[in-house]
Ligand SMILES: Cc1ncc(C[n+]2csc(CCOP(=O)(O)OP(=O)(O)O)c2C)c(N)n1
C-alpha cells in the first residue's frame with residue numbers, strides 16, 4: 058500500500074521492511090526497557106512490534122506531514138523509514154530512558170548507525186563501572202543492551218569494521234544483527250563480501266578460552282524458533298557478561314525490490330525470484346504456525362483481512378490529516394485573492410492565479426506560498442485594504458511555516474550554549490605564569506571533579522595524559538574509564554561520544570590532531586550535527602569534541618581547514634580559542650550547555666606562558682562573542698587561533714610607523730559575533746581585513762560575509778574589505794615551508810600598509 062502511494066504521486070519515496078519482518082519480531086521480544094536500537098530503514102516491523110510506530114504514523118512519514126504529533130519520527134524532515142523514540146521532554150530535559158524502549162534516530166548513510174551504536178553500548182559499561190555517576194534516568198547498573206541492525210551489503214563499509222573491532226576491544230553490551238538478503242540494491246554478495254559470507258570472515262572475532270571477543274551466531278531468517286533462541290541468548294550474553302554479539306541472519310528476501318525506485322526483476326534471475334517466493338519469512342512463518350497448530354488457516358485469513366483493513370483506514374486517515382490544514386488555508390487564500398482581484402487593474406492575472414489555485418485539489422504549502430507571493434507582484438503600487446490583507450496573510454503564513462522546516466538546528470532551550478553567561482577568570486595579584494597546558498590540565502581536573510558524568514577518551518589521552526600533557530596525572534586520579542586511551546580510530550571515537558552523550562554522559566572525545574578529524578567527518582556532519590534538527594528536538598547528544606590544530610609544521614600537522622568545518626558542521630558550535638585560558642573557559646561553558654561543539658586548541662600554544670587563574674573550573678568563556686584584544690583607529694583586523702599572535706606582532710610593527718590597528722579575536726566561528734561588535738569597530742576605523750591560515754575563500758570569506766553582508770559593514774567602509782589567508786596548497790614543512798605557505802607578519806604588515814597606501818598615498822608612499 059505504501060508503494061502505491063508513491064506510484065500515484067502522493068508520496069515522493071518509500072522504503073519498507075518487507076522480507077526482514079521475522080527476525081525483527083524475535084529482536085523485539087528480547088528488547089527491554091532501557092535498551093537502545095541503532096538501526097536502519099528496514100526496521101519498521103521491530104518498531105511496530107514494540108508499539109513505537111503505528112500504521113498511520115508510517116503513512117504520515119511517507120507524505121512528509123510536518124506536524125510532529127502526526128508524523129512522530131521527524132515531523133516530515135526525514136524520508137519515511139527513519140525511526141526514533143523521544144529521549145527529551147518539550148523543554149529539552151531528559152525523560153527517564155530506563156523506563157522506555159529507545160531507538161536512536163536513524164540516518165540514511167549506510168553503516169552510519171554503527172559508530173553511534175558503539176557509544177550507546179559503552180554507556181552501559183561506564184554506568185556499571187563508575188558508581189559515582191548520576192545514572193537515575195539512564196541506566197540500571199549497566200544492564201542495557203544496544204542493538205544494532207545493518208544490511209549485509211553495508212557491512213562492506215569501513216564504519217562497520219571499525220566499530221566491530223572497537224566493540225570487541227571494549228567488550229560492551231552490543232548486539233549487531235546483519236539482515237542478509239544477499240543483495241545491496243541490485244548488487245549481489247559476490248561484489249560485497251569476501252567469500253560472500255560475513256560469518257566466515259568475522260570468525261576470527263569469536264571469543265574462546267584464551268581471548269575475549271564476540272559471541273557469533275548464525276540463524277536463518279525464516280526460522281522463528283531458532284530466531285527466538287538466538288535473540289534470547291544474545292540478550293543474556295550481552296546484558297549479563299557485557300560481551301558483544303553478532304547475529305548473522307541469513308536467507309532473507311527483498312520481495313518488491315530495494316525501494317520504490319525500482320523492481321527486483323531487473324537484477325534477480327528466475328531461480329532467485331522463485332526461491333524468494335518460496336522462502337519469504339512471512340510465508341514460512343505462516344506455514345510454521347499452521348504446522349504447529351497455533352492457528353487455523355481460516356483464523357490467519359481472517360487476521361490478514363483485518364490487518365489490511367486497519368492499514369487501509371490508517372492510510373486514508375493520514376492522507377486526510379495531511380491535507381486538512383492546507384485545504385482550509387487554501388480556502389482563506391482564495392477569498393483574499395478574490396478580494397484583491399475584484400479591485401485591481403490586473404484582475405485578469407490575479408483571477409488566473411486564484412483559479413489555478415482552486416483547481417489544485419490537494420494543495421501543498423508550496424502551492425499556497427507561490428500563489429500568494431506571485432499575486433503580490435500584480436498589486437505593486439496599489440494601496441487597497443485588500444492588498445494589505447494579502448500582504449499580512451503572506452507574511453504570517455511564511456513566518457508560521459518556515460520553522461516547520463528550519464527549527465532546532467540549535468537548541469531553543471534555556472541552556473543553549475550561547476545563553477551560558479561569561480564568567481571572567483580571576484587572578485591573584487602576583488599570578489604565576491605557567492605553560493598553557495598546565496592551565497588546561499588543572500582546569501580539566503576541576504571539571505572532572507565538578508561533573509561526575511564527564512569523561513574523556515582518545516589516542517594517548519589516558520596513560521600519558523594526551524600528547525601535550527593537558528591531562529597529565531588525571532587517569533591516576535579519575536581512573537581509566539573516565540580518562541581513557543583508545544585505538545587509532547577517529548570515526549568510532551566520535552561514535553563513542555555521540556552514543557554516550559545520548560545516554561546522559563558528558564563525553565569529551567579527543568581527536569589527536571585537527572588534520573585527522575576528516576576520518577570522522579561523516580559521523581560528525583551526518584549524525585552529530587543533524588541530531589537535534591532531524592529529531593525536531595526529541596534527541597540530543599551534548600558531545601564536546603576536543604582537538605588541536607593550526608600552525609605547527611607540515612602538510613598533516615598544521616592544517617586549519619576551518620572553511621570546510623564551519624560549512625559541514627552547522628548544528629554544532631566551532632570554537633578556535635587563542636590560548637589555553639580561553640580554551641579552558643570554553644570547556645567550562647560547554648559543560649553547562651546541552652549542545653555539541655568542536656574546540657580547536659592552538660597547537661603551538663601549550664608551552665606559551667599564561668597567568669594562572671584562581672577560579673579554575675569556574676570561569677566561562679562566552680560562546681558567540683568576539684573580543685577586542687587591541688584597540689586602534691585606522692583599520693579593523695579580525696583573526697583567530699594561532700594566527701592572532703602573528704597579527705599582534707604585525708600590529709606592533711605597524712604602530713612603529715604610525716598605523717594603529719584594532720585587533721578582534723573572532724574566537725567562536727559558529728556562531729560568529731552574535732552581538733555584532735565587529736561592525737561597531739568598522740564604523741570607527743572604516744577599514745577591514747580578515748586574516749586566517751585557511752585556504753583563500755575559506756573561513757575568511759565566511760567571516761567577511763558575516764561582517765559585510767549580515768552586519769552591513771559595507772555602509773562604513775572607505776576601503777575595499779579584504780582577506781589574507783594561506784596559500785591554496787597544504788602548508789609545506791619546515792620554517793621556510795611555514796613562512797611561505799601561511800600568512801606571516803610581513804604579509805600582514807604589507808597588506809595593511811597597502812590598504813592605507815591606496816587610501817592615502819601621500820602619507821603612505823608605495824612600499825615596494
Ligand atoms: C554511504 C551510503 N552509500 C550509498 C547509499 C545508497 N544505498 C542505500 S541502501 C543501499 C544498499 C544497502 O544494502 P544492504 O546493506 O544489504 O541493505 P538492504 O537494503 O539490502 O536491507 C545503498 C547502496 C547510502 N544510503 N549510503
Ligand SMILES: [Mg+2]
Nearest residue numbers: 208209240241
Ligand atoms: Mg541487503
